[in-house]
Amino acid sequence: MPTEAIFRADPRARACTARVLSAGPEGVVLDRTVFYAQGGGQPGDVGTLRWDGGEMAVANAVKGPEGTILHLPAPGAALPPAGAEVAAAIDWARRHRLMRMHTALHLLCSLIPGAAVTGGQVGPDRSRLDFDLPEPPAKEWLTERLNALIAADHPVGERWIEEAELDASPGLVRTLSVKPPRGPGRVRLVRIGPEAAPVDLQPCGGTHVRSTGEIGRVEVAKMESKGRQNRRVYVVLAGEG
Template sequence: MPTELLYLNDSYVREFTATVLAVTPDQGVILDRTAFYPGGGGQPHDTGELVSTDGRSWRVVSLRRGTTADEIVHLLDREPPPVGTAVRGVLDWDRRYRLMRFHTALHVLSAVVFREFGALVTGANLDVDKARMDFELEDLAPERVARIEQLANEAIARGLPVRWWTIPRAEAERIPDLIRTKVNLLPPSIQSIRVVEISGLDLQADGGTHVRNTREIGGIRVVGTRSKGRNNKRIEITLVDQAENERTEGS
């Protein structure tokens, strides 16, 4: 039973109305539409709650995909409402928005490293307090790390628009460097590819949620690096707000 995935078109939907289409054995429900991101590509799933018209509520503690990519199961904290129940979905917005900022920040980081060193991404993960990205790099000397951080923050501060759209797979495969990962993670069965563009900086295939402008990220700080092998290096970042960025630059 397909679910209309509201987050694919609008990452800023915080609340929505829906109807329960099915109940699963693992205390979950499938809705006809949802703004909850189920997780993927290194971005965690959303959390929040479902509220029925008579005031009952259920915490959405996790999500998973069903038997198809567009079937989303919302796992709840107690016995689910029955099929046909009308509910209002409410996202934990502060958490979601921070994940959006981190996700777009990683795209900026990926673009900077690719432009400077031609390095592909070998892995990525993000959460609400820290994110990391692994690159096909032999060297992450301190001066190189400082340069990467500087270039990333300069791009963020330019206030570059971010937009996304979907194209056929055949068209996507004709775009150079659209897949920035060392291994192409898109299964052959996926025939429609969602593309995320940071204007003038980056264009990548991606299914997650993002901010609309790089200025919303605030800024990044590299808080750690690690060698994952001779030709595999990790950069760990956290977010800083714009005011903190300006204080740092002025010091």
């Protein structure tokens, strides 16, 4: 039985009640969850599961077999009994930073059009994207343009398209290292800006803020060369890490 992923429909949900389907050292499977499962460069959520008489710290959430999500116990944590009702709660402050960062990376993508993304990692304190690019723009220019897009408070939305539509528009896929998230014949697109003229539009399975103004100021903190044409760009939340 797959886990109902509440975070897909409501990325701002912080807690839910759920039923334990199974529990073991490999992880706890719930019938529904607010915990984002690690993927696409975004870390899994951390938090707690509480039940009558016990509590488990969740060290990470990852994808399990057959559409399940595994809530990984912290070392030495007790496991809930199968069938128990639990209160699942994420570390919202950390998740919200990840949402802000993830959306900021989409904006960074929009500022370097035509360059494939060869890797990336979303982090609560520092995030990065790697571009197949001989010479990136100056970090001061990128910082200025990123903050202008953020200040414009563009709406962030999503829609689902058929896989055939994505296959007919390969330019939507910017990442070389991560495959687009596909469901049963469908692909989720995340859009920044108006539908008619989006600032950024690409397949993504991660969680995002509701509008760019929610990100707050950012800074391109560092740029590195990782090969002849591989340029790594680091982004931080300004004044926060």
